[in-house]
Amino acid sequence: MKKIFSRCAAALMLSAIVVAAIAEEAAGTAASVSVAKPIPALLISNAERGMLLGIARAGDQIVAVGGNGVIVRSTDGKTWRQAKSPVDTAFNAVGFADSKHGWAVGHDSVILGTSDGGATWAIQNFQPDLNAPIFSILPLSSQQAIVVGAFGLIKTTDDAGVTWRDIDAPAISSDKLHLNSIAKLNNGKFAVAGERGLVGLSADGLQWTRIATQYEGSFFGILPWKEKGAIAFGMRGNVYVCDDLDAPAWKKIETATTSSFFGGETLSGGRVLLTGSDTTALMVSSDGVVAALKKIGNGGNGDSSLTGSLKIPSAEIFIGESGAILTAGD
Structure with missing residues (x-):
């Protein structure tokens, strides 16, 4: 396996080797904080050029987060x-x-x-002694959100994060597989994706069922697909779509690449943009075929991995190991 993939997988904490020390789930208590004292992140020049692993929009602000506690904002x-x-x-x-x-x-x-749109931040949960990374966040309202993570970790809040409680979801948690991504589907239901081809479905975010797939590798992400379905993506170019998770029939998309996909974004017209290792960006059209496969320029670091993207007017922002990359939109 390529060295760059190993580095990125470790950075994302998606490798079982990295998180094998996880022994228990975090307790759902108010502002849970470990005995270990958190250390504030250093303020550095050009923080946006370091590793970035997540990006989202907050009104007119773009917020990206990544390694060493970095949080950066832009308009x-x-x-x-x-x-x-x-x-x-x-x-x-x-x-x-x-x-x-x-x-x-x-x-x-x-x-x-x-x-306040990412200008200031407060700790709601911090438990380094658990060695349990959280991989994905799904905000539902100013008061409600769900997070998923390693070894079946799944938590929710309904009071803006004053308290976080564990969700008892044995269908997707009992095997202690990593839950790498959570998304809200176009019909209002929720889906998670994780290791060993795991896909879960819920109507309320609390009661979950596991959906059969023919894939046995890791899914690193899942996004809405059509009215009732999902698109799941992961290792070595594997991408699958299902038009209706209530009656699942999965179709593998021939991506013509072995680059792993770590991030994805739903665009206009039902298109999906996937990003991954070796600066790979893949556009999937609404009919489930590859519309474009390309490499994203990043100053010559051709082995760098991309971890996500965000569409803004007339441009696309990609993030990854080399930080934020602004490109012309389609």
């Missing part, structure tokens, strides 16, 4: 400002319910909350 994808972070552990994802309220999640079971 145009060109000029970035680093926000103060109360922890220096890596963030895997960020999400906003509206222009003000959002969360950032990552290593050490950290959950940070913001109520």
Whole structure:
């Protein structure tokens, strides 16, 4: 396996080797904080050029998070400002319910909350002794959100993060597989994706069923697909679509690449943009075929991995090991 993939997988904490020390799930208590004292992230020059693993929009602000507790903000994808972070552990994802309220999640079971569009952040959960990274956040409202992570970790809040409680979901958690991604589908239901081809479906985010797939590798992401379905993507170019998760029939998309996909974004017209290792970006059309496969320029670092993207007017922002990359839109 390529060296760059190993580095990125470790950075995302998607490798079982990296997180094998996880022994238990985090407790669902108010502002859970470990005995270990969090260390604020350093403020550095050009923080947007370091590893970034998650990106989201908060009104007119673009917020990206990544390694060493970095949080950066921009209005145009060109000029970035680093926000103060109360922890220096890596963030895997960020999400906003509206222009003000959002969360950032990552290593050490950290959950940070913001109520001012990402200008300031407060610790809601921090438990490094658990060695349980959180991989994905799904904001539902200013008060509600769901997070998923390693070894079947799944938590929810309905009070803006004052308390986070564990969700008892044996159908997707009993095997202690990593839950790498959570998404809200176009019909209002919820889906998760993870190791060993795991896909879960829920009508309310609390009661879950596991959906059969023919894939045995890791899914790193899942997104809405058509009215009732999902598109799941992961290792070595594997991408599958299902038009209706209530009556699942999966179709493998021939991607013509062995690059692994770590991030994805739904675009207009039902298209999906996937990003992954070796600076690979893949556009899937609404009929489930590859519309474009290309490499994203990043200053000559051709082995760098991409971890996500965000469409802005007339441009696309890609993020990854080489930081934020602004390209012309389609």
